[in-house]
Amino acid sequence: MGLLLCNKGARHPFYYEKxxxxxWSIQELSYVIYRYPVIIPSDFVDHKLTTWxxxxxxxxxxxxxxEQFMGAGDDTDQERLLLMILRESNYYTQVEISRFESEYKKLRNIDRHVFLNMLGDTYFRMGRYGRAIxxxxxxxxxxxxxGVQMKLAGTYVTVMQFRKAADLYxxxxxxxxxxxxxRKLYFISKLEPSVNTIEKYLDTIDVETLADWEQEYDNVQAKAEHDERAMEIFDLYQKSHSEFREHAKIMVLKWKREYRAKI
Structure with a gap:
């Protein structure tokens, strides 16, 4: 995730594990607080952060x-601390800060399963699929x-755990x-033929619907084949098989690292 560095940056960054x-800056800190309130824990503002x-x-x-307001350490104090940082950063307007305050209060008063669902949505948007799961x-x-089962199944598809996704669907x-x-089961069978759960239900689907799904899959596949990165790889393969193999090794390693980071 790239953030804007507005004021003079720190010599050493503050690492946020979640x-x-x-x-690197007060504006970046404010951006994280404002953009991702659902993942901000009740002890986010602590002595480690104030020292930084x-x-x-x-x-x-x-x-x-x-530090003056860090005594009690309850949710109310944390809300005050977060608002102080937002105001001091001069990155958001007072209207935006008021909106954040309202949303933050709501987050602290919703049912746990709803909060966890929102947390999963946030992690999914961030590409942190393991934590979303x-x-x-x-x-x-x-x-x-x-609804949550459908989201979980979709996340399993994203990390190519097709059997788990199919069971949920x-x-x-x-x-x-x-x-x-x-429909999701049909697409899984196209992506991974060994996961053929859809076969049990084909008799319940009319011919027109199946044709529409097939056309939808073909359209997505055609679009993927003409993706700029895919075309570059294909052109490289056409020019030199040896260069393609070397490039492929590098790309596979890169994709593995990206996949591990996501889960």
Whole structure:
């Protein structure tokens, strides 16, 4: 994730593990707080953070104000601390900060399964699919919800765990008799023929619907084949097989690293 560095940056960044990013300025810190409130823990503003603000950003007054209100350490105090950082950064307008305050209060008063569902959505948007899976699974343990099951199945597809995805889609179909999980099962069978759960339900799908799904899959496949990166790889293969093999090794290693980072 790339952030804008507005004020003079720190000599050493503040590492935020949940986002797996280095924060270099007060504006970047504010961006993380404002953009991802659902993953901000109740102890986010602590002495480690205030020390970094004082020593690395040379913002001793802000650090002192934050430490003054860190006594009780409950959710109300954390909200005040976050708002102080947002105001001091001059990165957001007062209207935006008021909107954040309202949303933050709501987050602290929603049911746990709803919060975990939102947490999963946030991690998915960030590309942190492993953590999204954990959050969706926790949400389902708290309360079974077919919408969350569909999201979890979709996340499994993203990390190519097709069997787990198929099992969930089938469970949703049995519960809801909805056509959407069957559509997903059909596409999984195209991506991974060994996962052929859809075959049990083909008799329940009319010919026109199957034709539409087939056309949809063909359209996506054709678009993927004409993707700029795919075309570059194909051109390289046509020019030199040896160069292609070397390039392929590098790309496979890169994709493996990206995949591991996502899960």
């Amino acid at each position: 986002l797996d990013i280095d924060i 603000i004082r020593d690395e950003l040379s913002m001793g007054i802000l650090a002192a104000k934050l 954990e959050s969706y699974e926790e949400s389902l343990l708290a309360e079974v919800d077919t 089938e469970e949703v179909y049995v519960t809801t008799v909805s056509q959407e999980p069957l």
